[in-house]
Structure formats: C-alpha cells, structure tokens
Amino acid sequence: MKSSSHSSFPLSRHLLNRRMFLDNTVTGLSSIALSMLLAEQGLLASNEPSSATVGGKEPIRPKIDPRQPFGARAPHFPAAAKNVLVIFCSGACSQIDTFDYKPELIAQHGRPLPGAEKLVTFQGEQGNLTRSPWEFRPGGESGKMISDLVPHLRKLADDICFLHSIQGKTNTHGPGENFMSTGFTLDGFPSMGAWTTYALGTESQNLPAYVAIPDPRGAPQASVNNWGPGFLPAAYQGTDFNAAKPIRNLQRPESISEQLDSTTRDFLQQLNNRHLERYAGDSELAARISSYELAARMQASVPEISDLSTETPATLRMYGADDAENTLKAAYARNCILARRLIEQGVRFVQLFNGAYQTGGEGVSNWDGHKQIKDQYSVHGPVFDQPTAALIRDMKQRGLLKETLIVWCTEFGRMPTFQKGASGRDHNPEGFTCWMTGAGVKAPFTYGATDEFGYKAIEDVATVHDFHATILHLLGLDHERLTYYQNGLERRLTDVHGNVIKAILA
C-alpha cells in the first residue's frame, strides 16, 4: 500500500508523543526506541492487506501505531469537519409531526391514503390520513415550515440543512437503529463512530476518542450495537456514559486510597518495564504500558468534563438544565452540555441519544408513537426541543460549528395515516427527515421531498448509505476507500452502496 502520505502522523505530533512516552518510562529505553523505529518503517502489525480492491478503488487503511491506537491520523483529503456530534431520536421520530410540512395532508385529513387499502405496515392495517395535532409555522428568515412541537428548533431554521427524502430498508426498531448507526440492519457491524475513530483517531489524548451518551432513561432499542466496534478492534467502540452515569470502573475502588492506588500503579509499571527489558521491541507490551497511562489520565479528565458546576447559570438556563418542573428535560439538557464539552476537548465522535427503550418502550419513553401520539409526543417534544436547540446555539456562539458537524437522525419515519383503530402512527421507512448543521453543509437548505402526504420519498431520494457517505465525506474520508478486511471482504460503512449528496455541501 503506497498510501502513507495520507496516513502518517504529522511530524510534530509524533515527536510530542515520543517525548510524552519517554518521560513516563523509567527503563526499557532501548526496546522503546526499537518499537519507534519499527513504527516509523511501517512494520508494525496492521490490518493485513489483501489483493482485492473495492469497486476498482484502492483501499486506504489507516496506519495504526499499536502503542497509540487513538493517535490523530490525517483524513484522505482536506476535511470540512473535524468532529461529529450525532443526535439520535430513538423510537422513530415522526417527520409528519415535526419537520415535513404537507398542506395536502391537512386538506385530505380523514380520508384514506390513496392506494393504501391493502397496505400492511409493521403493526397492521392503516386508518385514514391524519394531520399533525401540531400547527406548522414559518421559522427564521427562510420561513421554513416547522411544527409547534419543536418551537426552539424552529428559531434555528436558517442554520439547518434538512434532508426530507431519507429512505431506510427495515421497519423494525432494532434493525432500523442498526442500519442508521452501522449501515447494516443486522447486529455486529461497526458503528459510524467506530469507523470514524478507526480512520482518524482523536485530537484528545486524555479522553475516549468516541463517546456515546445514552438518554437519562436508559439505552436505546439496539443498545450497545449503536456504538459497537463490530469486527473493528475493540479500541474503536464508543465509551458510554452520561452526565448522571459515569464510565464503569473509571474510579479507583472505594476501599483503596488515592495514594495506595498511585503507588500500586507505579509498582505495576516497574514490573512491566523490567519485563519489557527482556522483550525489547515487542510493541504489544509497550502498548499495554501506555494504555495504563491513558487510563490514569482519563481518571482525572472524565470526571472533570462531566462536572457541570463550572457552567454559568445563564448556560444552564439556556439549555433548561435548571428546569425544576421538568426533571427529564433537565437531565437531557445536562447530557447536551456534556456533549458540547466533549467536542470542545477534541473528542472525535459524540453520539447523543434522546429516547430509551429500557424504561417503557413503545412511545412511553421514546418516539414510538403507535397508539397515543399526541399525548406521548407532548412529553417528548419539550424534553428534546429546548436543550437540543440550546446545544446548537451554544456551539455556534463558541465557534465550535466551524469544525463540527451536527447530525440529527432517527431510525425511520412514521405514516401520515393513523393506525386502524388507534391514535398514532405506524413505522415508515419509505421517506423520513434527518438534518445537519455546522461544518461543511449548506444552510438554510432543504434537500429532497416526500410525496404530498409525507409518506414516501420521491424527489432526490437519499438512502441511509448516501447519508453515511456524505458524513464521511465531510470528515475528509472516501467512503469507498475506508475499509477493513473481514472474512474475505473489504468491509465498508456503506457496504457496496452510497453516493455523497453533493448538493448539500457548502
């Protein structure tokens, strides 16, 4: 592979890492020097190349130094965005009741969806077309029509690039979440964040490269598979924690004093360094030594970043984190603040969830409004709207959106009809809305459209693969060349599909 110009370290960073590394090491200098030499010559283990090419394109495999699996790596080409924040509304948030305005649906309210007499969706047969219980009004100077369910987000209409024509390929939640997060409906494929950190590492050497922030109520439907590493090395999985629930095993055990903890760690490093002297040049051994050092740094930096007491009262108010009336909103707002702080510190990929399966399921604690959509969304809208809007405004004020792409998504959309005999909407992967804001995308902008009722994408149809290809492109990655060899295949986030949606690029 002669792609080293894309993937070698910037020299300064490399030297810095080397100095940091040596400072932390008492003995074993010669062995480390040898590891360095090997790394520089590209001889350390990497995902082995095969003879295959992907669609005629040569794969670009990141050159990963096993001692620094998270070291920052250059993108394939100059990137518009350095970091990504994905906001995921779990449970399938209805486009009909939020962002996809359809006057014809209002006009035809109460009539059958033409041609859908025999249509059977996830839970069964369809009732009639039903307009949203929320009014739509123009937002921003662009006048984009957005519903009363999300009034704070409506004010940001001019900053947002809407994609109304996303199409999925499953109408079940677990596979749907898998598809949106990993590009495959089955379990066990690497998540978007895993691919990103595998390719790019991270700027922050004190924090995990990839953080997933579950909803205060618990995990989403596909749970850990949303941020799993799949077949990529475990190093690239998302580390999950939120403002209320810290990283498992991050803190020293209560029974052990800080001093004892630190002397024990020193003694361990002594044992390891002596051992390394005998195995000079074995990079795996050196890698384990440095992993304990990163762990120690995380022990200090993660509690610090999760400590929101340094935020001003004005900030807390803006997010709604001080809302004593709506504690759920306050809890989600704290997760939003945490997301901003992580991005600020250079965490490469953050995935922020709104909605959980664990504590109620169908519509109660997530966006799965099958039966009582008005009552249920009246709870979810206020929890989601103000904190999310504040997060965007705050990041914009702080200049973070120059280098950060924010992506809002959900696993699929919902029907413009109510289910037969119910007051809610069934699953609908045929056409739904996602949006982006921040680095590299046009705003205000609207891409693609569903039919006159909001049922099916008909204009500039964009698959989830296209959506993924575009996100990677904004990160400076060619989705056809970012690959990993597994069981005979050069695997990609976009499988064998995907086209960058060039129309939305700024």
Added chain:
Amino acid sequence: MQRNLILGVCLGAFVISPVLAEDLPPAATGTIDYETQIKPIFESKCLDCHGEDTQEGKFRLDRKSSLVRGGDSGEPAILPGNSAESHLIRLVSGMESGLVMPPEGNDRLTGAEIGLLRAWIDQGAVWPGAHGAVGEEKTATDHWSFQPLAAVVPPALQSEWIRNPIDAFVLDRLHQHHLQQSPPADRRTLIRRIYLDMLGLPPTPEQVQAYVEDESADATQKLIEQVLESPHYGERQARYWLDLVRFAETYGFETNRERPYAWHYRDYVIESFNSDKPYDQFVKEQLAGDTFGDLRGLGYLVAGASDQVKSPDVNLTLMQRQNELDDMINTTGTVFQGLTLGCARCHNHKFDPITQTDYYALQAIFAGVNHADLSLPLLPEQEEERLQLQTVIADLERQLGRFRNVLQANGTVEAFPPHRAKYVRFVIEATNSAQPCLDELEVFSGDRNVALAKHGSQATASGSLSGYAIHKLKHIHDGRYGNSFSWISNEPSRGWVQIEFPRVELIDHIEWARDREGRFSDRLATQYYIESSLDGQEWKRIASSQGKIPIGELKKRTAAEQFGHLPPEQAEAARQILKKLEPARQRMKDFTESLRIYAGNYSQPGPTHRLFRGEPMMKREQVTPDVPAVFDHLNLAADLPEKERRKALAEWITAPQNPLTARVIVNRLWQYDFGRGLVDTASDFGASGSRPTHPELLDWLAGELITRKWSLKEIHRLILNSATYQQASLPLPEALLADAGAQFLWRYPPRRLEAEPIRDSILSVTGVLELKQKGPGFSLFEIEAENVRHYNPKTSFGPPEWRRMIYMTKVRMEQDAVFGVFDCPDGATSVPRRTISTTPLQALNLFNSTFLIQQSELFAKRLERDAPEDRAAQVRRAYALCYSRPASDDEVNLALKFVTESGLPAFCRAVLNSNEFLFIQ
C-alpha cells in the same frame, strides 16, 4: 416491493412508477436476422461497456453464452422464447427499478429497437456463427486452494534442529528469507506456553517443578501427552470453535431473549474435542446429526441470531427468514470451507467462482431448518425412569384428588364433615352440553363405598335416557367405570339421581365422574348440589358446584386455596401428599427439560427459487439442492427429504477429495497454536484471502490429518513436538526488522492472552477456580425479564461465577462488564481469529473492577495460607503461580519493599495486571 407496486399504480400522479409489462413496446413482426438487425443495436449501444475490451458487471454482449448466463447480477440476460420476462428487455425498457440500460439518456433504445430485440428473443435468439454457441460451461479455476491436495515430501534438509517434518518445511522457508531459527525455549517458558495454548490455564508451580526436574529424554513428550489428555483441553479448543460458529445463548436482535437449552451444544463441542472425535464425524454431526448419530451437533445450524419480532408485514417476514438461512449458508461456507458465500445472495461473487445460483442451491439444502428447541428421544433406561415417575405422580394425584375442591370430568371429590345419612341425592341444574351423564356415584364411609348395588343400595332417578344398554340407571352403582357403564338423564342439562343405603351410614365423602376412563368430558354436570337425608323427608345440602376450581386453574391456587374448604385434619393430610407431589413434579419437569436442546426443528420445505438481487419478493427460476458448481454436482432431486439434503452436503464436505476441508481445519489448529495461521485469513481461502506462507507444509499437514483418521489431537501433537513450536520467543532486532510478525517463524510469536484465559488464569492462581464441567452455565448478568431483555452486569461474585468462562451463558451483543472489552466476539457473526487490541478501558476494568479487587484480596489470603508469616516466601509463591518461574533476589527485594509499604493485596493487584501474567511467551 409489492407495496411499492400497489402504491406506484394508485399514486401514479406523483410517484415515479416502474413500467409495467403491458407497457413494453410490442415485438416486431417477421423473422429477425441477427447479423443485420440485432448486432448493430448491440454494437452502437452496448459494446462500449460490455464487449471484447471492457466487461462491466462481468457481462458482454458479443457472445450468446454470456447473454444466457448473465453477468455479476446472476440474472440470465435473455430467456429465449420469452422476451417479456427477459432481464435484457426489462433493463432497456426501465422495468427493473433503479436501473436502466444504457445508463446515458440519449443512448436509450427506441421502441422499435426494443421491439426487434423482443422478436429476436421470442424467436429463440438465433445467433449464427461461433459466438452463438452455448455449451455446457464448466467454470474453470486455477485458484490454489481449489486444487487437490498436493502429495508433498518434506524438504531433505540436514539439521540437528529438525525434530519432525514441520521443522524441515519451516527451516527451508527461513533459509529462503535469510533468517535463523531461535534457540529452544527454557522449560519453564515452554510448560507455561503449552498449558496456556492448549488448556487456557497456567501450570501449577508443582507441575512446573516436576517437568523441570524430569531428566528423562522424553520429558517434553510426556508433558504434551498429559496436556492432550487433560479434560481442560476441550474447554480451550471449544472456545475457538464457538467463536467460529457464532454461538450464543440468546436470540439477538432487539428482544435478545434467552435460549435456555443452548448449552448442550457447548458441552457437545467440549466433549468432542476431549474425546478426539474424528473431524469428519464432528462436521457430519453438526450438519446432519439426525443422520450421523448425535442430535446435539445440530445446535450448530441454529447457533446464530434470529429475529423474534414478528409483524403482519409479509416483506419483513420473508426477509427475516432469508436472513436466518443466510446465516446458516454463510457460516457453513466460512467455517468448513473457508469460502465467503454471502456475497452471492444478491449477485455472483465478485472474486470467487460462486454464482447466485450456487448460493440458492445451498439455501435449498438448509431450507427446512428452523430455529426452535428439539426434544431428544428417550433411551430405554430413560423410558423406565419416566414411567416410574409418572406412576408416582399419578398415584399421588389420585390421592390428592379426594381432597381437592376441583371440578373435572374424570373424577371429582366432594368432601364434607362426617355425618349420618340413609339417602344421598345428586341434583343437576346445568351441564356443559346435552343431558347429564354420570358413570358412577360413589359414597364413602371411610374407604368403603356404601352406594354399591351389591351391598344392597337402591338407585332411583328423575328419568333415564332410553334405548341404550350402556346407559342404564343400574350402571350408576354397579362398580364399573367409564362411558359404557353409565347413567344419562332423559332431560337436557338437568336431572337427579338418588341412592338409598340399606341402613344408616356415617358418610364422609363422595366421588363421582362423567367418565373415569378420561375419554369423555361432554355432558358434564357444571351446576349441581348434593343433599343427604336420614328419613327421605328432610334434606340437608352437603356439597355443591359452588366454589369449585376449574381443573385448568388448579396450578395457580395455593395449598390454602385448594384445601381451605376441608376440616383441619383432612387439610393437613392433603398438604402432606402435596409435599410429596411437588418434588416429584419438579423431577418430572427437570427430566423433560434435560431432554430439550436448542438444535432446531426440521420440516420439508417448498421449492427454493433464485431471488433477483436477493429480494424475497423477486423470485426467479427454481433451484435444486446442490454445492457450488465449480466443485461438483450432487444431482439431488428438488423434492428430496430435507434430512437427506443435509446428509449429502455433510458427506461432500468430509470426502477426502474435498480440497478445502482438511486445509482449512489444519490451518485453524496452526493458528490456535501460533496465534496466526499459515493462511492468515483463516476463513477465507478464496481469491481475496491471503496466500499461505508455507503452502507445502499446509498440504502436508492436511494430508496427515486425513491419513491419521481426521484426528485433531494428532495434528496438535505434531505441532507441539516440533522444534518450531518449542523455540524461544525472545525478540531479535535484525529478525524483527525483516519479519516483525514472525510469519516465517524465526521465533515463537508471543501474544496477549484472550479474555477467557485471562479470567480463568486469575481464578486459578488465586485458588478459587471452580472446575465443575458441563450443564447449564452461569450468568454474569441480572436479567430484567421484560419483552426486550435487559442484561445488567452483576456486581458481586462467588463460587458460581468462578467457573471457567466457557461456562458463562453467552449473551449476544452484551459483553461481560470486565472482560468483554478484551475483544470478546459479540456472537453476531463467525469470528475466525480475534483481534487483539489494547485500550484504556481494558486497563480500567482490570485495575479497578470489583471482580479484580476481590480476586486480589483472595490471592493475598491464599499466599498467606501457602506461606504463613513469611513475606519473602509469599512473594516467591506469587511469582511461581503467576509467572511459572522463581523470582530473582532483586525482584523479591523490590516486591518486599512495596508489600511493606502498601500491603499484600496491592501487590497482588499489580501482579494480576502485569504483562508477564497476561502474555503467552
């Protein structure tokens, strides 16, 4: 798809609708001449991309055979005689959604041109000349792994280092690369390596000592034999196999529910390795254990995930089924043949000669396999055991029946306080159908039935059904049971029957039934009362249907509810019987469950069709069960019993002529012993996989495996006894620069242990490892049993959790909270070789988790027990246990200084985290 079409038609105004068949341009009239009418169309519109020089999608239109076979899509381009269904016509007319040919709008074919093509196809696609020939095409391949095993002779090298032929192959290769072998490893390193590689546990200091002191010439050979005979060998080897076959004990997907009987397959795999079951037999049992003798092997077929969320949406249901079958096809190709077949689900394989038809031919083999539990047939001694249990339970049930306030057709007991009576009358007010029927009315004084005619009792009734000898009033107290000796009232739903005893009796309970033989439950009295009298004038109600528990409800009632109506003594007697009955019932339940295994159920499938682009709604021609055409044809009938299909596949895979089976498995064994295979893409022996580093050695080992009756232990024995395996693992700078990964084996390549041997080793050295084998596993989760299962990690651990990790109930997608981050597979797909990553989360878990802290404390206690009050001896003991070597004086001093300042548990915490403990060297 169907959904799209329905809407496409009806919402035509705004939905882009595909063209329908009736919209096709009509076929031209007259006889078509290929040379003058068809070839020019191909030349001007198609051949730029699908011709001599370029064949996009591996498809060309300059020879008829290519049109008949089709390109990458797996779809024949023409069906001679049927233009409307021909893919070529559908493509040029825009009928295949999402794809129109030619792609550029201004090159599109005119209606007239399409009409010509249609007529040509309808007339049989006559194509004169050499390029029109369509022969029986045998896909040829010269790919290395598809060739027969080569007869290999080990290189004739003279070297004292060579201990067996493996070494000759390896040394030859080393010389070619100007590399030298390493000196032999010292004995302590070697015994530790062999134990960890083969058993996944470190040797005890005593085992190390015995080996180090064994001066006999065959000390190492004896050690190897001991290790191969250890029952822990199977536990270690099984872990690799279970990774490979994506084994887990939950369904996966969003509900991820438990498969409580899946562990039998795990035990089956462990036993198979331990008994050195010949590999061909092992393969056969997993594909067709119902033919080859061990049903437990079938657990392989259904070891993968399956979606339990069902919907009325047909498309979704078909897709779920396709995914299940895909899992079986893919895994089988990967595991046994090192072939990636999954690509051919939607189109022909891009790199290997596997067509879409091949894929669906394999699907036809598995099409009758369904995810479900299977009940093992009873062995004769088990039949006996069950009969005994049944008899005990039936007897106890009968005894208990007397006390229960239950209404049932085959016998109902009415208990009441003992009292004196000369008459008893049974009055029926309603039935579940028709006229009421009683087969016998028994009135007891103690254990004596005083109602019997032969003792002089008289029966009278409101009326009796006439005309049936089997239904007479006399049968009500003739002592004979069943419908054939019963009384039926002459009125629908009602009637009474009365018994007069010859004298006054002290009666205490009554038994009656519709049919004690249990064949009939119609005509059952459901509303009734029973009264007694001393004089036939004054009647007292002694029992009734009121408050009776319907039989189906019984299990939900407590003893108090069941016997609450009884006087205290009888209630106590009933409780005593129940106390015997409950354990007997539990034994029966355990017995039944012990026969249940998660191994699938099997039904004869309908026809299998090739699916265009893998879409379940787009059926194409039917395919028959078969193996990929590039290898062979099994010539099986389309409607062959499904069991026979799997049998045929198993026999084909395990035939000695199969070029892949033996190569693939010996390469896996090599990988287990060296960390990396001779082919480092262990599950891909196809064109996109790696080539072997030592092709001759691979073929030699494969040949040995077959010669040695498929014994896997024989291959391990060869490897372990080789000088190659017994080399030192120390790094050498020049060799590292030339071959950092030691793929040419200039040293034994050291590597970090995987999750399971780390956990097992910790438990082993701290002295708490539970070596219990077999049976249901232990869980590391508290399970919230909602519709969607939630697995919350346990936070305290005791002996049940201290078994070897292979016995941990494997939950798909949810990892053990401490060791999962050490690259444990998630059970989603086959994992031939684990990645070995190094992350700060691993460090945090191993340094801070409750598990590890508890083990450090246990380890400290053990050291104090082993060497009381002697700190230096405790340190030395720790080194011997964890590193299999003595500590140097320097190391002891360093450790003593630390232990004095920080205590023994802190020392243990550090040692259990140290590299030397976690690496095989």
